[in-house]
Amino acid sequence: MSQALAHNIIAEADYLATEERASVRHELVGGEMHAMAGASERHNRIAGNIFFHLRAATRSKTCRAFMADMKLRLGQGALFYYPDAMLVCDPTDDHPHYKQAPCFIAEVLSPATAKIDVREKWSSYQTLPGLRYYLLVDAERLWAKCYSTNATGQWFEQELSAEDRLEIDCGDAHITLTLNDIYEDTGLLL
Template sequence: MTLSKSYNYASHEDYLEGEKFSPIKHEYRQGEIYAMAGASDAHETIAGNLFALLRNHVRGTGCRIYIGNMKARIEQADVFYYPDIMVTCDERGRSLEYFKRHPRLIVEVLSPTTASFDRGNKFADYRTIETLQEYVVINQESIGVECYRRNAEGRWELYPYGVGAEVRLDSADFECPIAQIYEDVLEIG
């Protein structure tokens, strides 16, 4: 998804109110609002595949999973993002209707135009969320899942997964063959 700047400065309240009625989604970074472009078939299929697998896995655990339309509020970075997938198990966020503050897992499917931002500034913003345990980026053009996991010392470690791998997401106590994430998208030989 491509981001393009839409407005000059907006307050949190104006942004949130505008998003309720906007026909397109926008992300918010330190008072600036950026329109989000639509996603490709591969992007949506990959996100949908992983969402379906995770949804069945977290059912009945008290955790909630969101796909694409729930905002993540990152106080320290002063941003609102729309992660492709977000899992939260924190009771503090139950009453928040339009955004969540305490995710434990965030997944972004990389687009060619946003891959650098998703791996760079966006990941830096996500790292400031104290409850976040894993940040996952998924390549939509070739088989590849990168799982960044916070270790016991608070440092982020990379766990890459390729063809034939079992993808492990500790934050959700979840594991699946990488082929299931890419089902109907890329041939895995």
């Protein structure tokens, strides 16, 4: 005889209250909380490098750069993720604990998270009306891919090479990223 597994579905308000007190971050997917694993030093350096360039370009601008501790709310609160970096230029997106309208999101891939970042999160992120760029960066090797959208909402993908310059235009911020910018001080430079 089989036994049904019980799933504890948590409401958005309960999730947010739990996260306020939690010592470990959790993402909320389908009403279930999933603890986030710690990241490697290289993962942190890559995410930090991306954030550094976002923050430098948004000083004294309306756009705001965030890193891994700011939640992203999707699906009317059914999903909460913690992107490695994101850029928000909508001044009405002002909740102190989560954002809902980023124009740029970056995820650093690790062996444990790559499939989720490439499939599940990308599928969810595409539903964000203001999202213009989704950057995936591998923490184990020199590899980055950016999905970007045009004015008609069509998505394009670009795998970055050593010569490429990723131009990010969101609101009043203009950011240029290269693989050297992304992988600086990681031991994986070109």
